[in-house]
Amino acid sequence: MEEIVSEIKKDYIASLLDQGKRQDGRGFDDYREIIVEKGISNKAEGSALVRIGDTQVMVGVKLAVGEPFPDMPDSGVLTTNAELIPLASPTFEKGPPDENTIELARVVDRGIRESGCIDLEKLCIAEGEKVWIVFVDIHVLDYDGNLFDASSLGSIAALLDTRLPKIEDGRILYGEKTRKKLPVVDKPVETTYAKIGNNIILDPSLDEELVMDARLTVATTEKGEICAMQKGGAGTYTREEILDIVSRSIDKGKELRKYL
Amino acid sequence: MKDNLSRRMVIPGEVVAEGDVNLGSGVYREGDKVCASIMGLLEKRKSFVKVIPLTGRYIPKVGDFVIGKVTDVNLTHWYVDINSAYNAILNPRDYFRDIDAFQTSLLKILAPGDMIFAVVREITPTKKVYIAMTNRGARLLRGGRLLTINPAKVPRVIGRKSSMISMIKKEVKCSILVGQNGRIWIKGKPELVEIAVKAIKRIEREAHLSGLTDSIKSMIIEEREKL
Amino acid sequence: MKIGQPEKFIIDGKRLDGRKPDEMREVKIQAGVLKRADGSALVEWGGNKVIAACYGPREVHPRHLAKSDKAILRCTYNMAPFSVSDRKRPGPDRRSVEISKVTRLALEPVIFTNLYPRTTIDVFIEVLQANAGTRCTGITAASVALADAGIPMRDLVPACAAGKVGGEVVLDLFDIEDNYGEADLPVALIPKNNEITLLQMDGNFTKKEFEKALDLAIQGCMKIYELQKGALRERYGGE
Known part of the structure; x- marks a missing residue:
């Protein structure tokens, strides 16, 4: 379902931005309040709850033992999945994942995968036969804008929180976590800038997302390199705007990483 | 306003009165007892009892002024979201000036996203809500x-x-x-x-x-x- | 004996998690935890974490589901993939479809659906962490979410299970007891007139044991009822 935005709200948000202000009083490069809690669900091998303003996303990591892909016999497997459950917003609907859900999961997945933040080769148990499969499940609980940043931050937090379960006689004892962590070697984070009129703002709230022309998400690594990007929305960006967003994203990434 | 403070908070199911009293909204009778049906503040007078809601959707009443958001238009009327359980309907004849619906596209007059100040004109027994802009004060809201x-x-x-x-x-x-x-x-x-x-x-x-x-x-x- | 089954469930009058037979796990209820929902509640019950949201009354989509004389109630019970030991595949399965149905039937009797013809009241229950008894936790959370949304209702609906382990009737099973015990009896109740709106059972009871378990479950519901009311009072600034 699509939300219809009132013309009054559109005009109000746009004219505020032209005066250099935002609806909730933030600066253009400010996040809303961020809270990251790890170890939220004891049934998951790793979990985290991320709040950015009123947006709440829970991420759980589950581990299973399975076969590797034939072309990568000595490498563990990463699977990222998202659910926009109807509990989180009046506009979310039941049923198989829609394009927004799939986009969210894939953009978060790309940030994790392309950064190489999980050393997948260390997740090999027996080459060509048995490897750890890492399931990252993103569960959106309250949707008030900017799911990308909240979900990617939550995913990394949950991966960092993950402890391998014990294996005995080839059986996984889920109740008994070992002290062994996942081999997480980097902390990629995603930052999203929305464009409204000629203004570019970080961490769009729901109201801002509803009126935005375009959106750009940039995933950056600890070294300050870019590892994934995604443009959204029907509007356009200029070359200069994109370069500007990239350098702002690299700076903001450092700030975000402090929450991990 | 002192009586305001003495209003007691009640929870659905709570017994709020007994015997022969008149019931307002937010209460129901069960046998000899009267109970609250919603979260709210109890208002009790000699022979009348009601619960003022603390939460919940707007329940339309004829004569209420409401601010509505046009959400959809078809050939004969507009659908207006009035922040209630029901979308309201605005017919062209209830607009504040004459419209020839056969000649003009309604979309050119009010489009999705437009906000209007209107009055609840009629609620049918099946809860269809009709609003009108013919009253004094009714208008299309611009800016602000x-x-x-x-x-x-x-x-x-x-x-x-x-x-x-x-x-x-x-x-x-x-x-x-x-x-x-x-x-x-x-x-x-x-x-x-x-x-x-x-x-x-x-x-x-x-x-x-x-x-x-x-x-x-x-x-x-x-x-x-x-x- | 199944793998992992404990030899004894009750040792010196204490259960494996240290509780007495008629003792409930610790339960915490919080109302109004989500911004977008019209009403919501979080219930932490032993190792269970369940969140419920209520939307409505609102227009029904698809429209042909609407009833001209009353609101429809739709309940969806869903488990997060990471809420259980073996990852649950996302999406509905037969178990969650059944639980959604019995949840709806447990709540419907208290709701004044006749006040909102042609609308729907939607309840979503998300299990974030499971440790036996999620359906009772879900119903408990859902009825607080409904009240928080301002839905007119006769009463709140608390739920609680009783069961049998090691030959003894006990209140509120946790996962080991649920997996290896002899019987489980989830019950939901309209406290003001003691009408039972949910009753399921699996395992085996003698008639006498059943009666004892039912009474125990009803007592459990009454304790939950007090916590539900407390959560709503706290949310709306009462004493």
């Missing part, structure tokens, strides 16, 4: 700022005999329209609109306190002096 509060708190924003809202309008020199459905529209100097928004949000938060008109007034004056 929109605010949504809990519909249950609207009476407090208006105040006894409009005392609260008149005071705010006077102090911030803005035009303010209050819909019974919890939507409020404010237009004026941006910095004064900001003060009005703050004041209304505070009324929503502190609706249960007494002497609110005076404290809101001094808050507005204080804020104005900071400008």
